[in-house]
Structure formats: C-alpha cells, structure tokens
Amino acid sequence: MLGGPLMQFSDVDNLVATTPRVPRISDAAAAMAAVFQQRGYDSQLLARTGPGGTRTFLVVRLGDGSETTAGWAVVDPVDRHVFTSPDGRLVQPADLEAQPDWAAAIGGDPAWWISSPRAINFQIGDICNMHCVMCWQDRRRKQQPRSQWLPEMTAETLRAVIEPHLGSLHSVELVSFGEPMANPQFDEIVHTLGALGHQRRRPIEANIITNGSLLHLRRHARVLHQPGDLTFSIDAADGDRYEAIRLGGRWDDVVRNLRMAVRHPQRHAARRIGINMTVFAANLDGVFAMGAFAAGLGIDYLSILHGDGLDATAASGQQLERAHPSLVDQLDRIRRSFPWLHLNDYATGRTLPALPARTQPGRSFCGLPWRQMDVGPDGHAHPCCRAYSIDLGPAAEAWTGEPLRELRRQILAGAVDDQRFGACARCPNLGIADRAGSASDPLAVADAPPARRVIPLRAS
Numbered sequence: 194m195l196g197g198p199l200m201q202f203s204d205v206d207n208l209v210a211t212t213p214r215v216p217r218i219s220d221a222a223a224a225m226a227a228v229f230q231q232r233g234y235d236s237q238l239l240a241r242t243g244p245g246g247t248r249t250f251l252v253v254r255l256g257d258g259s260e261t262t263a264g265w266a267v268v269d270p271v272d273r274h275v276f277t278s279p280d281g282r283l284v285q286p287a288d289l290e291a292q293p294d295w296a297a298a299i300g301g302d303p304a305w306w307i308s309s310p311r312a313i314n315f316q317i318g319d320i321c322n323m324h325c326v327m328c329w330q331d332r333r334r335k336q337q338p339r340s341q342w343l344p345e346m347t348a349e350t351l352r353a354v355i356e357p358h359l360g361s362l363h364s365v366e367l368v369s370f371g372e373p374m375a376n377p378q379f380d381e382i383v384h385t386l387g388a389l390g391h392q393r394r395r396p397i398e399a400n401i402i403t404n405g406s407l408l409h410l411r412r413h414a415r416v417l418h419q420p421g422d423l424t425f426s427i428d429a430a431d432g433d434r435y436e437a438i439r440l441g442g443r444w445d446d447v448v449r450n451l452r453m454a455v456r457h458p459q460r461h462a463a464r465r466i467g468i469n470m471t472v473f474a475a476n477l478d479g480v481f482a483m484g485a486f487a488a489g490l491g492i493d494y495l496s497i498l499h500g501d502g503l504d505a506t507a508a509s510g511q512q513l514e515r516a517h518p519s520l521v522d523q524l525d526r527i528r529r530s531f532p533w534l535h536l537n538d539y540a541t542g543r544t545l546p547a548l549p550a551r552t553q554p555g556r557s558f559c560g561l562p563w564r565q566m567d568v569g570p571d572g573h574a575h576p577c578c579r580a581y582s583i584d585l586g587p588a589a590e591a592w593t594g595e596p597l598r599e600l601r602r603q604i605l606a607g608a609v610d611d612q613r614f615g616a617c618a619r620c621p622n623l624g625i626a627d628r629a630g631s632a633s634d635p636l637a638v639a640d641a642p643p644a645r646r647v648i649p650l651r652a653s
C-alpha cells in the first residue's frame with residue numbers, strides 16, 4: 194500500500210536535486226502522462242514518498258479514484274536515482290535488449306528507462322613508447338606535430354565523469370590511442386578508481402589493455418590489487434619476431450611483467466590476466482605457438498584479433514582474409530591441445546556470440562547505448578569504440594543528453610539517421626553488415642577506425 198502525503202512534482206524535483214545530471218522526475222512523469230492521455234485514460238499522475246522517504250512513487254489515480262503505481266525512483270545515498278517501468282519492475286539494460294519493442298510500446302522517452310551506465314570506457318591518452326608496424330595511430334602521430342596529439346586524461350577528469358554514476362557502475366575500461374600506462378597520471382587514475390570503489394564499498398572493475406612494458410614502473414603494479422581484466426597486447430611468442438613487430442618494445446621486459454602479473458602475491462581474486470594477439474601475415478604461422486605460450490604461463494584468456502585497416506600502416510599488404518585456412522587450423526589445434534585456456538576468436542568470427550535476436554523483421558538491436566559509453570581524451574562521450582565519429586558532447590552531461598537519447602530513440606524505432614549517427618547507422622550490430630566480415634568488413638563501414646581494443650568474452 195502506498196503511503197505518505199501527496200506531492201507536487203516540483204517538490205519531487207527538489208528531493209532529487211542533490212543528484213546531479215539525472216533526468217528530472219517531473220519530466221519523466223510528463224512523458225508518461227502524455228502516454229496515458231494518448232491512450233484515453235481518465236487519469237491523474239501524482240507523486241508520493243515511500244516508506245522512509247527513500248523512494249518516490251509515481252502514482253496514477255484513475256477516474257474512479259483508485260490508484261496504481263506507475264513507476265518509482267530511488268533516492269538514496271548509494272543508488273541515488275533509478276527509474277523503473279510503469280509496472281514497477283526495475284528496468285535493466287538486459288530488459289531492453291530482450292524486449293526493445295516492449296520499451297517502445299510503453300512510450301515516453303526511452304532515455305528515462307535507465308539512469309546510469311554500467312560501464313564507462315576511457316581512452317586516456319595518445320602517448321606511446323612503441324611503434325608497432327600494424328598501428329594506424331602510430332602512423333597518424335608520426336604525421337602530426339606533437340601539439341596536435343590527443344591530450345592525456347587527468348585523474349580529475351575521470352573522477353568527474355564517474356562520480357555521478359557510482360551507484361550502478363560495474364566497470365571502467367582504461368585504454369589509449371597509445372599506451373595507457375604512458376599517461377603521466379596513470380597511477381593517480383588507478384588510485385582514484387580504488388578510492389571511489391572504497392567509498393561506495395564495492396570495487397569498480399578496472400579493465401586495461403596494455404603493451405605490458407611499463408607495468409613494473411612506479412606504482413603501476415597496484416592495479417593488480419583491483420578486480421578486472423588486464424590484457425597484454427603481445428603479437429608473437431618469440432622475442433625476435435615480437436621486437437620486429439612491436440618496434441621499441443623489449444621482449445624480456447614484457448614477459449617479465451606478464452609473469453609478475455600472473456604470480457603477483459597481492460593479485461585480486463577477480464584480476465584476470467590475458468593476451469591479445471593481432472594476426473597478420475608477419476605472425477600468421479605463430480598463432481599456435483602463442484596458444485602454447487599462453488597456456489604454459491597459466492593466463493586466463495587468449496584473444497585472437499584480425500589485423501584490420503593495415504593498408505594505412507607500415508604493415509601494408511599484410512592483411513589476411515579472416516577465415517585464412519592456416520589461422521582456422523591453428524585455432525582448432527589450440528582448442529584441442531589446451532582445453533583449459535579460454536580462447537576468444539575475434540579473428541575468424543566463427544566463435545563470436547550470436548548477435549542480439551532480431552526484434553522486428555529486418556532489423557537487429559544494439560543495447561550498448563543503454564549500458565555503456567566511451568569517453569575520449571578530450572572528455573567528450575561516444576556510443577562505443579567503433580563510433581568515435583559520433584560526438585555525444587561533454588561526458589558529464591552525455592548520458593541523459595539529447596544526442597544519446599535521440600540515438601536510443603532511433604535504435605528503438607529501427608531507423609538510425611545516417612547523417613547524424615553514421616557509425617551506428619552502418620554498424621553490423623544493427624544488421625547492415627555481417628559481423629564476421631564475410632559479406633562486408635564491419636570495420637570498413639565505420640566512419641573511422643575503432644580503437645584497437647577487445648573486451649574479452651567469458652563463458653560465464
């Protein structure tokens with residue numbers, strides 16, 4: 194039974210005013226009221242405080258005087274503002290993925306249905322201590338004066354983006370257009386994540402992709418005390434070939450750091466260690482050897498990536514077809530020989546998880562804009578790593594800002610504006626191209642090359 198006095202929506206706004214950058218509940222209510230009106234209900238929308246004052250209910254009073262809950266918002270110190278569906282269920286991103294048409298049918302602005310991202314992925318800089326032959330970012334930097342390189346993110350910028358979302362945030366990814374640990378404030382950033390996790394009494398997973406060569410410096414190894422994925426980008430299992438691909442990198446340093454990470458006595462129980470290997474002609478015949486190397490070291494996962502866009506790099510002409518027979522054969526041998534090693538095959542596309550089910554004839558659905566956002570070194574937000582050409586504005590306002598709400602609306606409607614949201618409109622996740630790249634290369638249809646990163650998939 195709902196209790197408490199009737200309130201004005203303006204009172205509710207005052208109640209949640211201490212929660213910055215969330216949708217105003219009165220706006221959400223107005224959107225909902227419009228839906229009831231459209232459907233011809235003789236109804237009035239009210240707000241009531243719940244027991245203890247921690248929840249604010251939206252209540253529909255029907256013409257006969259009866260009341261029913263339309264949804265509710267939580268206002269408490271941890272999960273400060275979560276808005277729920279009209280049938281009272283807490284709306285999770287998975288709900289929207291499973292039933293986007295249900296969300297659309299409810300009406301109103303889909304942006305209201307989830308108030309905070311579960312993951313924020315940061316590109317924290319541009320500086321790199323290596324010159325890998327297949328890296329287009331290295332090629333770009335060589336052609337630019339240093340003054341035009343992207344800035345290095347500060348810990349304070351990261352904190353400002355994360356803090357409003359602390360209640361629901363599960364993970365943060367730290368990657369870079371160069372090497373994340375070359376960011377002068379990398380240690381401060383790791384410390385900030387640890388402190389924010391401590392503050393909310395639940396650690397934030399810190400997922401990092403690194404070339405691994407700087408892990409031993411300063412206090413970088415403290416990242417091992419926190420949960421999350423630490424992925425070493427290593428493209429060969431022997432020193433000569435490694436140093437011929439990762440120019441400036443020293444095999445001995447990287448392998449020492451990898452071993453140190455795997456065996457670190459204070460490694461967090463949920464700190465997973467893995468390897469990314471980008472495959473192209475120069476290392477094609479070394480894929481199985483990498484499997485043996487990874488399995489022998491006892492790492493948690495090995496991700497095999499396809500070297501894309503190589504014509505724009507020093508490895509021009511070395512790009513392979515995705516289903517190259519030798520690659521397929523070596524991956525199969527890794528699976529058979531090292532069944533305990535978790536293998537993520539992003540290269541051939543044969544083992545990618547199924548795309549989200551088609552929810553309407555002729556279209557698929559991408560749930561990322563309800564679940565996560567990417568933040569670049571300039572502090573602006575983007576829908577994901579393959580959509581950096583879409584600027585969602587300053588990250589602090591992006592989650593509930595107009596561009597992301599409009600993108601969600603268009604994804605739900607099944608028609609994404611190619612002019613405004615080109616990377617999404619042409620994204621294979623929305624069903625235009627084949628994700629495995631056999632019909633057309635998904636990377637070729639993106640406006641700009643995505644960041645070189647891969648989030649490991651785990652079976653669980």
Ligand code: SF4
Nearest residue numbers: 559576577580617620
């Ligand atoms: S680019 Fe693709 S994967 Fe990224 S948010 Fe847009 S539709 Fe989703």
